[in-house]
Amino acid sequence: MTTRKTELMVGFFVILTISATLLLAMKVVNQGFSDNESSYTLYAKFDNIGGLKARSAVKVGGVTVGRVESIYLDPEDFNPVVVLSLSQQYNNFPDTSSVAILTSGLLGEQYIGFQPGFAFDDFVTLADGDYIQDTKSALVLEDLIGQFLFSRDSE
Amino acid sequence: MTENLVDIQNITFSRANRIIYDDISIQIPKGKITAIMGPSGIGKTTMLRLIGGQLIPDQGDIKFAGESIPKMSRKHLYQTRKAMSMLFQSGALFTDMSVFDNVAFALREHTPLSESVIKTLVLLKLEAVGLRGAANLMPSELSGGMARRAALARAIALDPELIMYDEPFAGQDPISMGVLVKLIKALSEALSVTSIVVTHDVSEVLDIADYVYILANKKVIGHGTAEQIKASDSKLVQQFLQGQADGPVPFHYPATDLSTQLLGDSL
Amino acid sequence: MNWVVQVGANTLDTIRSFGRAFLMLTGALIAVPQLKNIRLTLQQIYVVGVQSLLIILVSGLFIGMVMALQGYTILVGYGAEGSLGPMVALSLLRELGPVVTALLFAGRAGSALTAEIGLMKATEQLSSLEMMAVDPLRRVVAPRVWAGIISMPMLAIIFSAIGILGGHLVGVDWLGVDSGSYWSIMQATVDWNKDVVNGIIKSIVFAIVVTWIAIFKGYDAVPTSEGISQATTQTVVYSSLAVLGLDFVLTALMFGIN
Numbered sequence: 001m002t003t004r005k006t007e008l009m010v011g012f013f014v015i016l017t018i019s020a021t022l023l024l025a026m027k028v029v030n031q032g033f034s035d036n037e038s039s040y041t042l043y044a045k046f047d048n049i050g051g052l053k054a055r056s057a058v059k060v061g062g063v064t065v066g067r068v069e070s071i072y073l074d075p076e077d078f079n080p081v082v083v084l085s086l087s088q089q090y091n092n093f094p095d096t097s098s099v100a101i102l103t104s105g106l107l108g109e110q111y112i113g114f115q116p117g118f119a120f121d122d123f124v125t126l127a128d129g130d131y132i133q134d135t136k137s138a139l140v141l142e143d144l145i146g147q148f149l150f151s152r153d154s155e
Numbered sequence: 156m157t158e159n160l161v162d163i164q165n166i167t168f169s170r171a172n173r174i175i176y177d178d179i180s181i182q183i184p185k186g187k188i189t190a191i192m193g194p195s196g197i198g199k200t201t202m203l204r205l206i207g208g209q210l211i212p213d214q215g216d217i218k219f220a221g222e223s224i225p226k227m228s229r230k231h232l233y234q235t236r237k238a239m240s241m242l243f244q245s246g247a248l249f250t251d252m253s254v255f256d257n258v259a260f261a262l263r264e265h266t267p268l269s270e271s272v273i274k275t276l277v278l279l280k281l282e283a284v285g286l287r288g289a290a291n292l293m294p295s296e297l298s299g300g301m302a303r304r305a306a307l308a309r310a311i312a313l314d315p316e317l318i319m320y321d322e323p324f325a326g327q328d329p330i331s332m333g334v335l336v337k338l339i340k341a342l343s344e345a346l347s348v349t350s351i352v353v354t355h356d357v358s359e360v361l362d363i364a365d366y367v368y369i370l371a372n373k374k375v376i377g378h379g380t381a382e383q384i385k386a387s388d389s390k391l392v393q394q395f396l397q398g399q400a401d402g403p404v405p406f407h408y409p410a411t412d413l414s415t416q417l418l419g420d421s422l
Numbered sequence: 423m424n425w426v427v428q429v430g431a432n433t434l435d436t437i438r439s440f441g442r443a444f445l446m447l448t449g450a451l452i453a454v455p456q457l458k459n460i461r462l463t464l465q466q467i468y469v470v471g472v473q474s475l476l477i478i479l480v481s482g483l484f485i486g487m488v489m490a491l492q493g494y495t496i497l498v499g500y501g502a503e504g505s506l507g508p509m510v511a512l513s514l515l516r517e518l519g520p521v522v523t524a525l526l527f528a529g530r531a532g533s534a535l536t537a538e539i540g541l542m543k544a545t546e547q548l549s550s551l552e553m554m555a556v557d558p559l560r561r562v563v564a565p566r567v568w569a570g571i572i573s574m575p576m577l578a579i580i581f582s583a584i585g586i587l588g589g590h591l592v593g594v595d596w597l598g599v600d601s602g603s604y605w606s607i608m609q610a611t612v613d614w615n616k617d618v619v620n621g622i623i624k625s626i627v628f629a630i631v632v633t634w635i636a637i638f639k640g641y642d643a644v645p646t647s648e649g650i651s652q653a654t655t656q657t658v659v660y661s662s663l664a665v666l667g668l669d670f671v672l673t674a675l676m677f678g679i680n
Binding site: 003006007009010012013014016017019020021023024025027028029055057109 | 461464465467468471472475511515573576579580582583584586587605608609610612613614617618
């Protein structure tokens with residue numbers, strides 16, 4: 001009967017849609033660090049964040065351990081504060097750790113490079129809500145050129 | 156004869172500012188064949204749609220088995236429509252189903268009957284119109300006359316009280332016409348249903364109709380039994396029955412005087 | 423003064439047809455779902471969805487391939503051919519998937535729906551249903567509306583997926599972009615909620631609009647051959663314009679304020 005063929009083809013259609021959705025979910029979309037995974041929050045204050053955006057990656061030695069949750073300006077000293085959301089899986093970084101804003105490739109997008117500090121015997125780990133003290137701001141091309149010219153002048 | 160299944164009382168109906176009926180009354184007696192005749196373009200089909208509740212008259216009332224059609228709620232109207240059926244001019248078979256499924260359609264929609272009972276009923280209805288052998292054909296494979304017979308089988312599927320035929324003879328060859336005339340007569344007698352035949356084919360319908368209404372110029376211009384109509388002394392009725400080109404219904408569409416228009420400069 | 427009258431008449435006409443379209447949709451969709459109607463909807467998904475699959479697959483593949491080719495020649499100038507993946511994926515998921523699918527759907531399935539329902543009206547099948555005490559809005563219109571709304575987002579997802587594969591075929595297999603960077607930079611850039619879900623939302627909106635226009639144009643057509651051909655043309659023109667206009671509004675709402 002024709003209905004059987006119809007049902008077969010519609011079933012095929014549905015399966016094709018599901019596999020297309022799976023392709024998008026598995027291959028196309030970032031799935032390394034999802035929002036509902038348990039995470040903790042750290043704060044870092046920079047002088048200049050350059051082109052950093054919310055949802056930029058936080059990497060330790062190239063491994064993504066979290067994402068930038070949000071960015072806002074401290075109303076008292078007018079410095080940008082970056083809110084980092086790190087996976088609970090990596091929760092024992094020492095408080096001597098430092099963060100820097102780096103660029104992937106020459107024109108690539110910017111991310112947070114997280115440099116774990118040395119762990120002494122009585123080290124204190126960074127806990128939810130802590131500020132990271134040691135930060136290195138983004139390199140701004142204009143500043144670099146300015147410094148370069150200045151140093152040439154003084155020679 | 157005294158009991159009327161459909162009673163149309165003083166209705167006025169207009170569409171797009173054109174009056175189609177002006178204060179018309181028609182009575183359809185139960186169990187008889189009533190013919191409604193008239194020249195083309197006077198809205199005979201409209202009359203059937205009014206009875207079926209697809210259109211609402213501007214004034215007047217239409218009663219079906221004592222209940223007013225225009226005043227019915229939508230739900231009640233749908234319930235009432237199960238007791239009537241209509242044979243459309245084109246047949247209006249559902250083109251995506253076979254003849255069998257077309258006839259079975261109303262049974263499947265409105266009755267909880269099992270598929271085997273439906274099969275029996277459908278084959279009986281098709282046998283009645285002589286198309287049992289064509290059950291598995293698609294509507295596109297049928298000739299015009301066969302399509303109309305298949306539609307007739309579909310129309311009688313639910314054993315309605317009233318069957319309305321919209322131009323059943325239009326565009327049919329003499330053989331198909333003869334078959335249809337015979338079928339309408341036979342169905343009317345065998346099932347004792349009430350039939351309304353809307354047509355302009357005079358001779359065929361006068362043979363089978365128990366009562367005849369002739370409409371023209373927004374009015375009923377004559378009614379009576381076939382004999383009474385044939386003996387009518389109304390010029391209008393006689394012009395219609397004998398198919399004269401000119402008469403009370405003019406040959407010319409209303410226009411200004413010919414010589415005035417030819418000599419003048421307006422078109 | 424005459425043209426003022428004309429403007430007024432046209433406005434009233436337009437408002438009236440919107441009213442009729444709205445009545446048709448509510449009449450069709452406000453009903454208790456029945457098992458029988460689900461089977462009819464399935465049948466219509468076959469007609470509007472499965473039968474549009476081929477054109478969607480072929481166009482999706484080729485659009486993905488063309489985008490990879492064009493994108494590569496531009497990006498390679500900056501040494502940024504690694505960004506080919508996100509370029510192809512984002513354009514497909516956000517814009518081309520929903521929009522091109524809607525346009526193709528309007529041409530393939532929308533015009534067919536208009537013609538089919540217009541013909542059912544012209545051959546008195548709709549009247550006939552009414553006289554058989556079967557509501558054509560529920561029997562004929564509702565399954566087709568649902569089928570359109572369900573099918574088009576499915577087609578759009580398939581379109582985007584096959585387009586990304588087409589981009590991979592040209593970019594990676596023919597032009598030599600690194601396969602790893604094609605996928606990984608894509609993954610780093612594309613966001614599920616922002617890109618994929620928003621694309622699907624767009625597609626659902628387009629599906630409602632295109633299907634609605636197509637079915638209403640058929641249902642409201644003048645039941646003559648001229649009227650039906652006119653209605654079919656109008657379906658394609660109106661739904662294409664509606665899709666492109668709505669796309670701007672939706673894009674502004676979804677991505678504009680950020």
